[in-house]
Amino acid sequence: MATLIRHAKPAQDSWLRLEPAAEGAPPAIPERGDLLVPLKLWQSSAGVLLGRPSGRIGVWLAPDEDPALIADSLDALALVAVFFPQFTDGRGYSTARLLRERYGWRGELRAIGDVQRDQLFYLSRVGFDAFELNDGIDLQSALSAFADFSEAYQTSVERPLPLFCRRSTEAA
């Protein structure tokens, strides 16, 4: 199982991720346990998912899936994840900012897929607070990635005010 980092510390993962259904057949939905489901399954079976006897529900988005599609569901979710097919596919960075800044998601926002050490700093700046690391990534090295840079110019989720605003309030 992939190594999980949450809030810049190694963490235990209670979530089971379901993959999108192969042609036609909807995936079997386990009765219990925390479930991270693809958007389509959420859209087709929210009632079933929420009606299970126990366990929380999260939704993961593919890079081309618009976070607006779950904006109204966020209250029912305990986790949102964004999938990176390759780390060079940067769409998920915009997805994350939109979830945090526009749709007000406050819960865990997890990066899944091709997640490596050298992207963690930027990922954390756009609002991800949990990371399922790719196999073979050195955990200690990954944990140090959050300190790659000590400052940043732009507005972002992690520092909403750009440096120039923080600077002028400090000076004032």
Add this chain to the structure above:
Amino acid sequence: MVSTISGVRLRVLQMYRYDEVDQRLVDERVAQFRDQTRRHLAGQLSEDDFRPLRLQNGLYIQRFAPMLRVAIPYGLLSSRQLRALAYIARRWDRGTGHFSTRQNIQFNWPKLAEVPDILAHLASVQMHAIQTSGNCIRNTTTDHLAGVAPDEIVDPLVWCELVRQWSTFHPEFAYLPRKFKIAVSGAEQDRAAIQVHDIGLQALHGENGEIGFRVWVGGGLGRTPVIGTVIREFLPWRHMLSYLEAILRVYNRYGRRDNKYKARIKILVKELTPDLFRAQVEAEWAHLKDGPATLTGAEVRRIEGRFTRPQYRKLEPLPLQYTQALAREPGFARWVGRNVHAHKVPGYAAVTLSLKKTGVPPGDATAEQMDAVADLADRYSFGELRVSHEQNLILSDVRQSDLHALWHEAKALGLATPNIGLISNIISCPGGDFCALANAKSIPVAEAIQRRFDDLDYQHDIGELDLNISGCMNSCGHHHVGHIGILGVDKQGAEYYQVSIGGAQGNEASLGRVIGPAFAQDEVPEVIARLVETYLARRDSEAERFIDVVRRIGIEPFRENIYGNTHQTREARAGQLAAA
């Protein structure tokens, strides 16, 4: 902050000086890259995973060796920085640097393991290679006469630095579909080619005198050349960053990622149509407008205050010793006519040191030349210089009374070729001699053309003519916007050259049209000579430039003089050319 000279209010900016944060970030970047390189060399970071990281630090792996591209943000360079580049050329390269068309300098022979040391050396003089390559926001470019050109409406430098800071390590836009280039111009004449950039910002004054920008988007060269579209006529300066953010977000989310040849923003703008693209940007911007990215007057003044300012003297324009030398020495007058440019401040001038001497690859400078130019900058131009997108160096603040002495010194250094704007001021990419992607060599073609037009009197008679060469359709040499453009193509494994005419950069940007089938390398100089011959025969006066004639009479007469009438066979044409 406002100096008053001869009653003119002037605020000329020179070098931006890093503050503590600017320096710290660049230093941290060096440490980060050092660690990445170490992990890569230790086998912990695969080539595939390392490639995007090294590219974002300007490091390509080329035909013979790695190539390191160093940013010269908006083209400004201090003499101290130029000496550092000379040092790098000597210590880690083979003694030369190549100034590119994007206000960068490239080193062709560094060793991978030593690149972190080179970056550390750059950081010690407030320079870096951050985002000079890769699918991210690249080095922002501008007018090489920014701040000093008399036709300037708004000094673009402050805005360029604001864009530099905003784009540096922007966390959302580090893995775009493709590279992204922003250019800013603040003058009546666009010298920054803003219409062929992903975003072009034209700084101007709004109705109430407020500064703002006309926003062009979706221009670019490469294999699908496109002139950009205006998506906003006037964007007040406060909103510059939030609007850029909106454009980039739309592009990041919807730009194509399935095909790297269709991944530039120009394709998205085309496929959506400019109107729909504009609507999407405006819808995104509605959320961001007046948000935290909104610029403040305090920040603009703070940035402005971090630029040094030349201490201009109050000088008489056109001092006697200068005008006398002009009258006395035709060689000097010719150099002044081509390589010296008007300046905002009376008694001063900007001077282009030509890196286009025949036989030297366009844009190349040796370490010795760099050191010598740094000395010239110290003695003649407040220790500052600029790099132009035409691959030349510019001393921007020279006293007219010093021009004659400077001319002598520049001549001794081989940097006084009086060819700015002329046919031998060729813009060329490195081509097949260095570049792994090339179809054909470009440097020897440039040289052969320069030799064919070696006679300076003839060159001056031909007048203004931009000639651009790219070794493949990636168009690094901007051949689409050359009055004459030459493109290296592959014909069954042989190097051939396609010729186009009618391209132009600047306010009336246009794309050249191909005149016909491609030529072998040794045919090219003669083909160019025939184009020029047609032009000279058809111009109505010396004032009508090559490009004007192409626009007036079209490409047909030019084509005929080369290919003959269409019935002529290729063999007959080749025979004719060989005989010529």
